[in-house]
Each structure stands twice: as structure tokens, then as C-alpha cells.
Amino acid sequence: MVAVNLIRMSDAPFRLVIVDCQKNRGKGIAYGSYSDRHLLNVPCGKMSAFPDDPDHFLNWTLQQPDYQGIDRSLLAGAFVPRNVYGAYLKDLWHEARMAAQGKKIVLEEVDDQVVDLDKTVNGFALQLVGRPGVHADLCVLATGNQLPVDPRVANMSYASDERYFRNPWCKKAVEHADSSHPVLILGNGLTMVDTVLGLLEHHHKGRIIALSPNGFNILPHRHPGLQYSALSREISATTTLNELVGLFNRHIKQIRRLGISAEPLVDSVRHMSQQLWQQFSLEEKRKFLARIRHLWGVARHRIPLHLHDKLQQLRIDGQLTTIAGRITDINPTDAHLLVRFWDVRAGQSKTLEVSRIINCTGPQTDIDKMEQGVLKNAQTKGLITQDDLKLGIEVCPSTLNVLDSGGQPVPALFTLGNNLKGLFWESTAVNELRSQAKNLAQHLLRGM
Ligand SMILES: Cc1cc2nc3c(=O)[nH]c(=O)nc-3n(C[C@H](O)[C@H](O)[C@H](O)COP(=O)(O)OP(=O)(O)OC[C@H]3O[C@@H](n4cnc5c(N)ncnc54)[C@H](O)[C@@H]3O)c2cc1C
Numbered sequence: 001m002v003a004v005n006l007i008r009m010s011d012a013p014f015r016l017v018i019v020d021c022q023k024n025r026g027k028g029i030a031y032g033s034y035s036d037r038h039l040l041n042v043p044c045g046k047m048s049a050f051p052d053d054p055d056h057f058l059n060w061t062l063q064q065p066d067y068q069g070i071d072r073s074l075l076a077g078a079f080v081p082r083n084v085y086g087a088y089l090k091d092l093w094h095e096a097r098m099a100a101q102g103k104k105i106v107l108e109e110v111d112d113q114v115v116d117l118d119k120t121v122n123g124f125a126l127q128l129v130g131r132p133g134v135h136a137d138l139c140v141l142a143t144g145n146q147l148p149v150d151p152r153v154a155n156m157s158y159a160s161d162e163r164y165f166r167n168p169w170c171k172k173a174v175e176h177a178d179s180s181h182p183v184l185i186l187g188n189g190l191t192m193v194d195t196v197l198g199l200l201e202h203h204h205k206g207r208i209i210a211l212s213p214n215g216f217n218i219l220p221h222r223h224p225g226l227q228y229s230a231l232s233r234e235i236s237a238t239t240t241l242n243e244l245v246g247l248f249n250r251h252i253k254q255i256r257r258l259g260i261s262a263e264p265l266v267d268s269v270r271h272m273s274q275q276l277w278q279q280f281s282l283e284e285k286r287k288f289l290a291r292i293r294h295l296w297g298v299a300r301h302r303i304p305l306h307l308h309d310k311l312q313q314l315r316i317d318g319q320l321t322t323i324a325g326r327i328t329d330i331n332p333t334d335a336h337l338l339v340r341f342w343d344v345r346a347g348q349s350k351t352l353e354v355s356r357i358i359n360c361t362g363p364q365t366d367i368d369k370m371e372q373g374v375l376k377n378a379q380t381k382g383l384i385t386q387d388d389l390k391l392g393i394e395v396c397p398s399t400l401n402v403l404d405s406g407g408q409p410v411p412a413l414f415t416l417g418n419n420l421k422g423l424f425w426e427s428t429a430v431n432e433l434r435s436q437a438k439n440l441a442q443h444l445l446r447g448m
Contacts, residue, residue, distance in 0.1 A: 001049055001089075001434060002140055002416070004096040005441030013104040014448055017134050019126065021113035024086070026093045029145050031086035034171035037197045038082050039304060041190055042429065043224075045076030047085060049092060051435045060088050077224055079304045110134070116377045123412055126374075138444055141384075141393075141402070141415040145363040145428075146370060151186065151327045158330040163337055163356040174198035178355035179206030181336045187360035188212035188322060190301050193311065195358050196320060208320050209352065210360075211341060215324025216298045220308030222261060228268040230254075235272060241284035244276065245292070266299040274432070277425035278397075282388055289389065325350075330357070365421055366390040383410055387422030397423060400440050412447070416440055 003018055018025075024032030040047060048056040058076050061067050061084060067075060100107045116127035123137040147166055150159045158164050165173035168191050177183050177199055185192050188210045196208055231251045235244065252262045269276065280288065288296075303311075314320035328349065329340040336353040343350045367375050367386050375393075378384045382405035385394045393415050394403040400416055401409040416436040420427040427436070 001092075001437035002142060002441050002444075004049070004092050005438050006444060007096045007100045007103070007105055009441060009445055010103060010105065010448075012448070013106070015106040015108070016100070017108045017110060017136065019110045019112055019114050019128065019134065021111070021129075023111075025109065025111075026089050027086035029169045031082050031089055033082045033086070033169070033194070034174075035194075035198055035201055036081045036083055037201055038194045039079040039307065040082055040085055041079065041301060041303065042431070043077045044080050047430050049089070049430065049434050051438055057085070057088055060091065114374045115372075117374055117383060117413075118381075119383065119410070136412075138412045138447065139414070140440065140444070141374070141378075141413070141419060142417060143375060143415075144418050146418075147364060148187075148359045148361045149364045149366070149369050150359070151330070151361075153327060153329050155329065155331060158332050158337060158357070161332045161337065163332070164330075165356065165358045168195055168358050168360045171198070173356075173358045174202050174204070177202070177204045177206065179204060181353050181355040182207035182209045182321075184337075184339060184352060184354040184357045185210045185360050186212070186327070186357060187362065188214075188216065189218060189297060189360065189362065190303065191360035191362065193218060193303055193307060195360055196311065196314065197307070206355070207318070208314070209323060209354070210320065211323045211325050211327070212294075213324065213326060213344070214294045215322050215344065216294060217322055218308070218311070219261075219263060219298055219302045220305045221263075221302050222305070223264050226260070226264045228255070228264040231265050232268050232272060235269065235276070237275075237279060239276070239279070241280055241288060241292075263299050263302065266296070270300075270426075270431075273426045274424045278423070285389055363418060365392055365418070367393075382406070383413065384415075389422055391422035391425075392427070393419040393422070395420060395423060399443055400436065414440055414444070 003016060006016060022028070044061055045055070045058045048054050050056050061075060061080060062070070062072065064084070097107060110128070112128040112130050114126045115129055118125045120135065123135060124139045126134045126136060126139070128134065150156065150166060167173065174195060183199060183204065183206065185195055185208060192210050199208060231247060234247055248265060251265055255265065277285070311320060324344040325341040327339060327341050331338040336355060337357055339352045339354055341350060341352065364370060367379050368390065370376050375384065379386065384402050385405050386392070387394050395401060395415060396403065396409050400414045402413045402415055404410050417433055418428050424432065426432055
């Protein structure tokens with residue numbers, strides 16, 4: 001979307017090089033799913049790629065053969081497959097390519113991986129795996145979602161076992177699962193739901209166990225359209241985390257009396273979440289991550305009601321079990337993977353024999369824990385710095401200009417999206433990405 005905006009807004013020719021190591025160019029992990037059962041977790045009417053054209057995706061979807069004739073307001077509130085959004089992004093890219101030709105913008109799309117980055121006198125030299133490097137006057141790190149981190153146990157041999165799937169978003173993770181032992185899913189959020197659906201689609205008949213530190217069950221979108229404003233009116237630029245928790249508790253008590261659960265409260269401060277995160281002290285952020293993050297995540301990341309019903313039925317049928325626990329050991333044997341974990345509710349150590357493990361714990365953000373690659377190398381050279389909580393990369397908030405290890409802006413190096421979680425907390429959904437992409441493109445064009 002940075003590239004699309006650059007092309008849309010530019011009125012002079014320039015050269016634009018996009019290097020991407022994934023086949024699903026433009027769709028990424030999120031919108032190039034192996035299954036049409038994987039749905040957006042945001043209604044169609046709120047997924048426009050352009051901040052100043054809020055109905056853009058809705059209008060596009062209504063023109064697609066599968067959705068023509070569907071009631072507009074119904075579709076606006078519906079959760080369509082993520083692959084539909086992938087097709088939308090492809091379409092936007094196709095249009096942008098055409099526009100680039102008309103504007104004499106030279107477009108190069110390179111299928112490769114950037115492994116290193118060096119500062120030169122007038123920009124950056126990017127090193128690729130399979131071909132000569134690229135020189136860029138301006139460089140945007142739009143590296144997005146990283147793979148989850150492998151659980152740390154004494155014997156890490158499981159990590160190279162073919163029954164362990166670190167990448168939960170690939171089809172292989174759900175194909176041909178052996179039903180003689182349960183499948184173990186690490187994590188209990190939206191990717192767990194996708195994985196369960198993927199396993200069922202691939203005819204898995206055996207048990208599925210989802211293990212996470214708290215074992216909270218994912219919630220459905222129960223109150224669509226319900227607007228709550230009393231909480232946000234009480235929040236100010238000086239509200240502390242403790243005060244916020246106090247406010248939440250008071251308001252939850254009030255709405256519970258009316259039979260309504262906490263999710264509308266969380267939704268009502270969605271537009272303020274970046275501001276709230278930025279006004280918290282480092283100590284408060286640490287406290288949030290340690291004590292509130294999981295609860296917040298459950299209330300914030302919900303699934304459509306019909307998917308929730310399906311999961312509930314799987315639980316009732318005994319096919320899906322959720323456990324609150326922490327992995328302490330994983331030992332591959334010929335017949336299965338032997339997993340020891342601390343069962344939080346039972347307060348004792350237990351063992352599971354599972355046929356495979358699928359890691360659905362979410363994208364890794366800590367560069368220290370990533371494999372060798374462009375981010376790690378750039379950090380070693382002091383070109384980029386992690387934030388104190390290791391959630392992302394330090395930038396100047398107004399320009400998204402990356403800060404070096406001395407806290408100084410690195411001219412011409414920018415980042416956005418997942419890499420800004422430390423600064424904004426909410427920085428991965430389309431709601432945030434579309435504004436970041438547009439603002440960054442505007443800023444880059446001013447500097448050309
Ligand atoms: C499974 C999933 C579902 C989601 N669903 C929703 C949703 O319903 N609604 C919503 O608002 N948000 C959703 N999100 C969040 C958000 O919209 C996505 O994360 C978004 O796709 C991020 O886009 P991106 O381009 O920043 O990163 P990505 O889509 O991850 O793309 C990054 C690209 O960079 C490439 N890359 C990385 N490193 C290198 C390198 N060194 N060299 C070359 N190429 C490299 C990767 O191959 C990849 O193609 C979802 C996220 C996930 C993971």
C-alpha cells in the first residue's frame with residue numbers, strides 16, 4: 001500500500017523497486033490463505049485500504065460476481081474470506097501498475113530476500129540472496145509478520161522434527177494429520193481458530209488440543225453495532241493504567257447489569273488505543289504486557305458468531321480441548337511427540353502424546369530472537385534499534401524515520417506496520433496500516 005500510494009500521488013517519474021521473498025506478492029500471510037474458510041476478523045465495511053475512502057473495499061466487493069445483489073448494509077457488517085481481501089489488494093496493485101506506466105514510473109518487482117542493508121553516501125545498498133544487490137535513495141522496511149518463536153525447552157531437537165510446524169499459515173501444517181494422537185496447537189487466538197478450521201477442511205477426525213498460558217476461550221462478536229461512549233468520555237491524556245483499569249471495572253459492572261459483556265467497552269476505546277499506549281510509562285506498559293495483555297487480546301480479537309458456534313460444538317463433541325498451561329519439555333519419539341507441560345488449573349506437571357505441534361503463538365517481534373536476516377544485521381550495525389519492550393523498531397513517530405542505536409534518525413530509512421508495535425501497540429490491522437502507508441508515501445514524495 002506504500003507503493004500503491006506512491007504511484008497514485010506522484011506527479012513525477014521515479015524508480016520503484018519492490019523486493020519480496022514470498023510467492024503471494026501483495027497478499028502476504030494474512031490475505032493469501034490456503035482456505036476460503038479463513039475469514040477477515042473485521043467487517044467488510046471497515047476494511048478499506050484507503051483512509052479517505054472508507055467504503056472502497058465494500059464497493060469493490062459488491063462488484064465481485066460472488067457478492068453482486070447482496071444487501072449493502074448486510075455485507076458491510078459481514079466477515080468475508082481473507083482471500084477476497086487478497087484479490088482486492090491484487091486488483092489495487094494491478095491498477096497501480098497501469099498507472100505507473102502512464103506516469104513513466106519505472107517499476108521493478110524482484111523475487112528475492114533482502115539479507116543485509118548498508119548505508120552508502122547517497123542512500124542504501126541492499127544485499128539479496130540470489131542476484132546483485134539493489135541501490136536505493138530511500139528505503140522502506142515493510143517486513144510485516146515474522147514467524148512465531150519456537151518454545152524454549154532443554155532439548156530443542158523437536159524444532160527440526162517434521163511433525164513440528166513453526167509456520168501455522170502454510171497448508172502443510174494442517175494436511176495429513178495423523179488421528180491416532182491429538183494435534184497440539186500452541187496458542188489460543190485467531191490463528192488457532194484458522195488452524196482448527198484448516199484441520200477439519202483437510203478431514204482431520206482426531207482430537208485437537210489448544211494450549212496457551214491462560215487458556216482463555218476466544219470470544220464471538222456478540223454485540224454488532226452496539227455503540228458505547230460513556231467510558232471514552234472519562235479518559236483523558238493523563239489517565240494512568242491503574243485508573244484505566246478502575247474505569248473499565250466500573251463500566252463493566254454497569255453494563256453487566258444489562259446483560260452485556262465487556263467487548264463493547266474495548267471497542268469503544270479502539271480509536272484511542274495508540275494514544276493510551278503512548279501515554280503509559282514504560283513501567284505501565286510492562287505491567288500491561290505481564291498482567292492485562294491476554295485479557296485484552298481476548299476481548300479485542302474476536303471471531304464471527306457462526307465460527308464461535310462451530311468451535312463450541314467441537315468442544316461439546318470432545319474434539320477440541322483448551323488447556324491453560326506452559327510447555328516444559330518436548331521429546332520426539334518414533335510414534336509421537338511427547339510434550340510435558342505445567343497445567344495451570346490443576347497445578348501439576350502433565351504429559352501429552354501428540355501427532356504434531358502447530359505453533360500459533362503469533363508473529364515474533366524480538367529481533368534478538370530472529371534468525372540472521374536484514375533486521376538482525378541492521379540492528380547489529382546500529383542502523384535500527386528495538387524499543388525497550390522488544391515489540392518493534394524505534395522510529396520518529398511523525399515521519400516513521402528509523403532511529404539508529406544512538407537515537408538519531410537514519411536519513412532515508414523508514415518502517416511501518418508490525419515493526420511499530422512498540423510505539424503504537426495497535427499497528428498491524430488494516431485500520432492502522434492504511435493511514436501509515438498513505439502518510440509515509442506522502443512524506444517520501446516530499447523528500448524526492
Ligand atoms: C493470519 C492473519 C490474519 C489477519 N487478519 C486481519 C483482518 O482480518 N483484518 C485486519 O485489519 N488485519 C488483519 N491482520 C493484520 C494485518 O492486516 C496483516 O498483518 C497485514 O497483512 C500486514 O501487512 P504487511 O505488508 O505489513 O506484512 P506482510 O503481509 O507480512 O508482508 C510482508 C512481506 O515482506 C516480505 N519480507 C519480509 N522480510 C523480507 C526480506 N528480508 N526480504 C524480502 N521480503 C521480505 C514477506 O515475504 C512478506 O511478503 C491479519 C494478520 C494475520 C497474520
